[in-house]
Amino acid sequence: MTAAAVGLSHSPLIGKNDPAPGVLARVDQAVGTARDFIRDFDPELVVLYAPDHYNGFFYKEMPPFCLATEAHAVGDFGSAAGPLSVDTDAAKALAQGVLDRGVDLTVSARMTVDHGFAQPLEVLFGGIDRVPVVPVFVNGVATPLGPVSRIRALGTAVGEAAAELDKRVLFLASGGLSHDPPVPVLEGAPPRVADALIEGHPPTPEQRAKGEERVIRSGREYAAGSADMIPINPGWDNRLLDHLEKGELTEFDSWTVEGMAQEGGGSAHEVRTWIAAYASLAAASGAYEMTSRFYEAIPAWIAGFAVTTAKGR
Template sequence: MTAATVGLSHSPLIGKNDPAPDVLARVDEAVEYARAFVRAFDPELVVLYAPDHYNGFFYKEMPPFCLATEAHAVGDFGSGAGPLSVDTAAAKALAQGVLDRGIDLTVSARMTVDHGFAQPLEVLFGGIDAVPVVPVFVNGVATPLGPMSRIRALGTAIGEAAAELDRRVLFLGSGGLSHDPPVPVLDGAPPRVADALIEGHPPTPEQRAKGELRVVQAGRDYAAGSTTMIPINPEWDNLLLDHLEKGQLAEFDSWTVEWMGREGGGSAHEVRTWVAAFASLAATGPYEPTSRFYEAIPEWIAGFAVATAVPR
């Protein structure tokens, strides 16, 4: 097997609440490098680690991670809607390989995904159905959250199982770094909100549009400084990128759920997708970074990063 890894932040506010043109130009340059990297690698399969934002996974059943043998996107925030090109045979082989390695993996035969999955596929490949993919949901929002060591173990097991496929596999991690957007929480939620978080009733188009407008306004308020959200933390973000760049993945085992929330905000746990993707690459042998980009972007309520790596 030949492997490579891309870490790419996502944000539902891209194109809706953009930063200054010079910042956007730097982001575009970094993203274009990642596109060229992916084109040159020409993956036969993409293993995509991404979170959910209460569009596909709810408290009625909330696994720490889940692999899909079939998936469709809801099309939130203007992202692509419809089926992903899931390689079902590869997904089943990876699932069995992970279970054989002692990781208690949940499997979905009909996963619902949102912009966290759709956006990186659109950005790097031009569409949600443009490349064979195995989607892997990694919970980064809903408490309780497990230790980082288990996410690293998941990525390692998938990387080892993928090596048996004898294909060019791209491990893609999709998540913002430090960020604290207005995501609802179950603890203390009013009954109507709690029921929605537990049962997962699909919103009407009007409800979805209203909720998305709230997020856009929150981004504007955040950029203007009139908010109580936890600030973006570039120091913490770059510590994460340092560990990934140097292959120091065991360092994440000591990162506690509470500390990550304090340092990076309520949605900082999306970095679990990055750790999983780099752990998958590390499972195939030592690796070396080929690019690294970081920018704190309040307009997107995110520490935004792009990174690529290949086997050494």
């Protein structure tokens, strides 16, 4: 079994509220490097760690993480809608392998995912149905949130189980680094909003369009310096990337839920997907080398934006 990893930030504002051409060119170059890396690695299976933004998971049942044996995308923010090419046999084997290793994993036989899953598959593979995938949801916005050590434990268990598949496996992380977009919270929400966050009522097309326009407008206000959001934190983002590059994954065990939110914003917990993916690579390979690393703070996308590639030694 050979393993590799790619980390890719996502943003619903890509293509809708873009930064200066020079920034876009640097992002495109980094993404092109990741595409070339993936083409050369030629994965037989992609284990995709990604969050949700109240499109598939709600407070009625909110697991800290969940593996899918079947999944479809809702098509929010212009991302593709429809089924993902889930490798059901591999998903079931990984799920059993994780449970056998003492990690309490939730399994979904019909997971709903949003742009957090769809965007990396579209950007890196050209579509959501182009590569066999095992989707793994990692909660990054709905409190209460558990310790980061459990996410590392999940990634380690998945990596160990993947090593038994005898496949070329790519562990793919999807998530912004520091960012504080206008995501609704349950605490103190008006009754109508609270009910939607709990029950998960599918929005009407008009409601979805209104919500997406609100996010786009917030991105423009943030880029103009007039929005009240926690700033992007390049120092914190690069500390995260430094630990990942050096394989210092146990350092994350001391990161607290409150500290991560204070330093990186309300949605900074999406970095849990990166920690899981690199823990999987370390467990599957024993050691790894980060072969490329890109980072830029992009206010127009409300994100500390990063792209990394790594291969097992």
